[in-house]
Amino acid sequence: MLRVSSDERSAWLFVLPFTISMTLFFVYAIIRTAYYSFTEYDLFKAPSFVGLSNYIALVSDELFLIALRNTIGFSLIVTTVQTVLALALAVLVNHAVRARGLIRTVFYLPSIMSSAAMTLIFLWLFQRDGFMTAIVGTVLAYRRHVLLFFIGFAALQGALVLNARRSYEGVSIFDPFFLLAAAVGALALVVACAFSGLLPVFDNDLLISWLNTQRHFLFMPVTLWSVALMNVFTTVPTLMLLFLAGLQSIPSALYDAAEIDGANAFQRFRHITVPALRPVTFAVVTMGVIGTLQMFDQVAILGDAAPLASRVTLAYYVYENAFPAGASSRIGMASAAALVLGILTIAVVYVQKSVGVKERAE
């Protein structure tokens, strides 16, 4: 009895620093945010209670609605793309056994960098007369070449496969050897046509506004698409490593058994890999959702390089209301929006978790 209580006392001493910081900087902070969301407060005069009017103001604030839409769109796109890409890359790297160490290093670099440095590098790439514009310009200038390559590629592959099927059984449309041959053939065709002057190169002196623009593509501003590209670039490597660890823990006997039973590569992926990776996928998606919903740094560093409505996210909306440029703080609005952001995050993670746990039981 005495032992237990002394243990309990020392336990409390052990967790004291953590508990203090948790209580002060997290629990108390959330409670205070909730309180401020019902007040009007500018950081100087004492807060005055205003009931639900901050929330009502939020719903009628156009910028808030834009921020909400941007955040949800961004989160949806980035989480999906990065999860799929990371899985694909992991499967790829898992095969390419020899270079695995090197691959890890190369793929890993973007994710240790600070978001500030990464954003600056991408801002440079996405300048109006920068590198991305040049790449798009080159593709457009050689559009005939690209088109001819793909037509030639498809035609050659079709011809090779049909020819082989006349004498052999079981030749897939995506037969890898023929794909390689068709790619080389199509490339040769394009080079030959280009040298004989049959393919025109279009001139263009493009200037594309990737960032400083109000244009939308589908449901999201072009600016945020650019940021999404960068985000995918930096997060995919880490997520790929997670999938890779998951893949390596799958016993290879499972695959061998399935192969003997006559399952093809896709079937093996669908019925062995995907179920075995469920816990990892859950972790990856959760991390992705949490990370993308609070996307802030990139937007802040963009700053006046892009119009506010094209880049604003919920996290930035909160900051922008708390410290608006050249106006007094609207802590009430900021807190209300912050709570919305917090609740949104919890809701998504909770839904994810309840779906994920069920699937895990399989």
Added chain:
Amino acid sequence: MARLTAAGAVPSRRRLPASALRRRQLAVSAWLYLTFLAVATIMAGTFVLAFMASLKVDPLERPFRLYFDQLNPAAWIAAARLGQEGASDALWGGFSPGAKITFSVTYAAPVGTTIVEPKAEIPRRRPGSGIAAALMRDYAADYASIALKSSSSATMQVRDARGVRQPWQTRTFVYEITYRTDRRNGPWIERTPLNLTAPSSQTLIDSPISPSRSERRGRLLSWDNITPGALGLIFNNYRRVINETADLQTGKSLFGSWLVNSLAIAIGRLVLTLVVASLAGYALARLKFRGSRLLFAALLFSMTIPAQVTFVSNYLIFRDLSLLNTPWSVIVVSVASANVLLMKQFFEGFPREIEEAAIVDGANRFQVFWKIVLPNAKPALLVNAILAFQGAWNDFFWPLVLITSPPEALTVQVGLLSLRRSYGGAQGDWGLVLAGAFISIVPVIVLFVLFQRHIVSTQVTKGIT
């Protein structure tokens, strides 16, 4: 799938021979490696390109050249010679009393036109666009005299547009730039700009280092610094980011103090995190106490809630304690939940028996922790130290909120934002901005190179839990 189609197929068709199957396997690995190569090229290529751009005079130059003075060993040697002649400093160059610099340029023109001597001057040019311009007091123009020493003519063969060789005449002008003898006690000056104006009929074909820019359709060629020294040539943007982001009053380098601040904060955060996380992690893993479940739930919860939800209250706490704009606020504010979780997991895998034996011998909990558990937890502590350092160094949001003034109190990440604002805008001095970005990642790169295995494996375990 193959079997299904085979069932209804014409019996005369044969199965693929073994050699063809082998070929297909090879083709599959070829595709794998090609795809991998493509992905790796995109990943690494972006950084290589950006790094190259950070060395360039104009990173937005179109089309982007992959070969320029900063990557050209011949230019390095020339720059070292010019630096040596300018200030007896082959590495960083400069212009100091006693300097006597020979700078030769060669112009070419089709036979029949006369090549005239270009008009040469050392202009009073301010460097860059930012604060440096205001800080600059000494101009090479006030201390230098330039004179044509000699000139010589020659001819060369040039292929014209149709590939036909044609003779062109060339003329080399050798200039001598000296530190004026009547100004013997003059200062050391970082750069010596040069302008050459020549008719557009003649083209510059050779100079020790390339001109920084050409204006008026190539008539005016200007060099920012003809005495750079080898490192001064290659890392000019890096030197600028340190020197030109200076405080107007004190003249101290802002970028330098940002780096120091970041380092101090990262080390502070590292120490604090290790203490908090190992203590709390141990208690959560081993000790039973009321509220432990609640604390653990709060820990998990805090990992999902964005910092933007809690920042107003935390900002006010530090304001009321007058700790705003001090490193302490940023060191203390983060709740080290992820680190606590990692330590907890490590301690849970630690064999219990040794601790119990020590307790039977009469040691109390703290002695067990200090003498037995911690010395055995070095790998976990190392991993946490790395993560804490990296996290603190890369953190952007808390420093942005908690440290806003004076300019030299910022951290390097927030400093990058201010660089972007003052240089990456309309004037587009991207060389300086990119150089800043690359300097800011040096510490984490070093950390990564030293502890690569730990970092990678931790990220994996951290994610799965």
